[in-house]
Amino acid sequence: MLSPDDARLVAFLHGGFPLTDRPFADVAEQLGCPEDVVIERLQRLLSHGDLSRFGPLFQIERAGGRFVLAAMAVPEPRFDAVAELLNGISEVAHNYRRESAHPDQPNATPLNMWFVLAVESADLIAPTIAHIEAVTGLSVFDFPKDREFFVELKLPLLEGLGHAT
Amino acid sequence: MPLDELDRRLIRATQGGLPLLPRPYEAVGAMLGIDGEQVRRRMQAMLDAGLIRRIGAVPNHYRLGFTANGMSVWDVADDLVDELGERIGQLSGVSHCYRRPRRLPVWRYNLFAMLHGRSREEVERQAEDIAAMLGPACAAHDILYSTAILKKTGLRLNES
Numbered sequence: 001m002l003s004p005d006d007a008r009l010v011a012f013l014h015g016g017f018p019l020t021d022r023p024f025a026d027v028a029e030q031l032g033c034p035e036d037v038v039i040e041r042l043q044r045l046l047s048h049g050d051l052s053r054f055g056p057l058f059q060i061e062r063a064g065g066r067f068v069l070a071a072m073a074v075p076e077p078r079f080d081a082v083a084e085l086l087n088g089i090s091e092v093a094h095n096y097r098r099e100s101a102h103p104d105q106p107n108a109t110p111l112n113m114w115f116v117l118a119v120e121s122a123d124l125i126a127p128t129i130a131h132i133e134a135v136t137g138l139s140v141f142d143f144p145k146d147r148e149f150f151v152e153l154k155l156p157l158l159e160g161l162g163h164a165t
Numbered sequence: 166m167p168l169d170e171l172d173r174r175l176i177r178a179t180q181g182g183l184p185l186l187p188r189p190y191e192a193v194g195a196m197l198g199i200d201g202e203q204v205r206r207r208m209q210a211m212l213d214a215g216l217i218r219r220i221g222a223v224p225n226h227y228r229l230g231f232t233a234n235g236m237s238v239w240d241v242a243d244d245l246v247d248e249l250g251e252r253i254g255q256l257s258g259v260s261h262c263y264r265r266p267r268r269l270p271v272w273r274y275n276l277f278a279m280l281h282g283r284s285r286e287e288v289e290r291q292a293e294d295i296a297a298m299l300g301p302a303c304a305a306h307d308i309l310y311s312t313a314i315l316k317k318t319g320l321r322l323n324e325s
Contacts, residue, residue, distance in 0.1 A: 002229060013222040019205045019212075022187055039185050042222070046182075052317070053223040055183040056208065058176060062216040063168045069265065069277075087316040095315035098236060101289075101308035111272070114236070114309070115316070141268045143277070147247060149262040150254030151218075 002050060009041055010051065017054075066122045067093070069143040070129065071111040072136065079112070082136050086115060091128045093118035111141065166214040171197070175207055183220070227314075231281045235288040235308040237295065238274035240267075245302045246276055252298060253278050258291050273305060285310065 002010065009031065018026050024042075025035040045051045061067070074082045079097070086092050095115040117128055129140045168176070174197050184192040190208070191201035211217040226234060241249055246264055253276070254262035261279040278295065282288040292308055 010222055010224055017220040019209055024187060043185050049225055050228045051222050052225040053182055055179050056217045056220045059215055059218045062166055062214055083315045092316060094317050096311040097313040098309040098311050141272060143265040145263045146266060147264040149250040151261055
């Protein structure tokens with residue numbers, strides 16, 4: 001878990017890193033610590049995996065790109081092999097094994113591999129799906145966004161730290 | 166916002182993260198043969214256009230104790246799904262709330278909301294709150310827990 005100082009830094013950086021000449025110095029000033037401490041702390045959080053990324057988060061849809069959620073029902077004996085095939089495709093940005101909370105319900109889904117296709121241009125989605133179906137021999141169900149209601153998540157990192165946010 | 170070649174190079178240079186140096190934008194500019202001021206101006210334009218959502222840190226939920234990650238999926242009446250989706254998106258612990266197409270007969274659900282908690286019990290409680298909010302407008306729901314991350318890289322712009 002994060003130390004209180006780490007949590008404060010992460011919560012602070014969640015909202016927006018400044019576009020200034022010395023942004024770490026500007027963040028440091030607001031947190032009341034030296035610039036090199038902010039940089040070192042970020043380096044440590046990234047190298048330990050507490051942060052998965054630090055930098056601009058691109059919404060490539062605004063430039064014609066697409067992120068599309070998709071899923072497959074992968075037979076268990078083939079699961080690892082199919083995951084390896086999928087992970088080798090550069091358009092596959094994320095891939096998760098998922099299990100249903102209600103496996104015994106009649107409507108429970110057999111879809112156990114869920115992945116996100118990220119492409120620079122919307123017209124690359126169909127050929128990418130066709131390629132995945134060809135190399136795996138499995139049907140791909142795609143779930144494009146019909147409408148977005150909310151995207152960001154602010155985790156309550158500072159809960160219980162006695163720090164007003 | 167159509168991308169020009171400099172934008173594409175700027176995205177490629179920063180999609181893996183910003184350099185952890187006192188002048189990160191200057192360092193990015195040095196890779197592209199422009200100065201830090203030009204990098205910042207381009208990035209500001211991308212922020213204004215929504216091409217950059219924000220510049221910041223992405224916490225690894227798992228490492229921070231949010232180990233239960235459930236994709237909750239809901240079969241909601243088509244005439245109510247937009248209004249209810251807006252309300253669900255406002256609940257705490259919810260991220261990535263979308264209306265998506267059904268894929269009958271395999272998939273009946275049209276509303277997706279990612280739920281994040283420190284335990285499955287916490288996620289179940291969030292789902293109960295949503296079920297109460299949806300009431301009879303929802304015919305069925307499920308929660309798909311992620312049990313393994315097989316890949317996590319995000320978009321990678323290729324050399325063109």
